[in-house]
Amino acid sequence: LAVRLWLDRRLMMENSSNVGAGFDGDSVGFTFYDLNQLQDEYKEESGSVVEIDFYNAGSLLCMSDEQIVAKAKDLYLGTCIPEAR
Numbered sequence: 001l002a003v004r005l006w007l008d009r010r011l012m013m014e015n016s017s018n019v020g021a022g023f024d025g026d027s028v029g030f031t032f033y034d035l036n037q038l039q040d041e042y043k044e045e046s047g048s049v050v051e052i053d054f055y056n057a058g059s060l061l062c063m064s065d066e067q068i069v070a071k072a073k074d075l076y077l078g079t080c081i082p083e084a085r
Helices: 065-080
Strands: 002-006 017-021 029-034 049-055
Touching: 002 065, 017 065, 029 065, 049 065
Parallel strands: none
Antiparallel strands: 002 049, 017 029, 029 049
């Protein structure tokens, strides 16, 4: 499962790719990517473009797109980078 977020401001990310797991008491793991750093087409965007790739994401599949996006932004990305919330 993958989510791509277009944010209204730039987030400062030390690394262009980052790995996390165990944020919600479940076994979902994820890697998030700062596409502004990794892909030329996003370098000039005024806000951050972040992709979050989830693995072992069965617990997310029953959720609506809106619920997945909110959880991706607020819990997974927001825990790593609080400014994303």
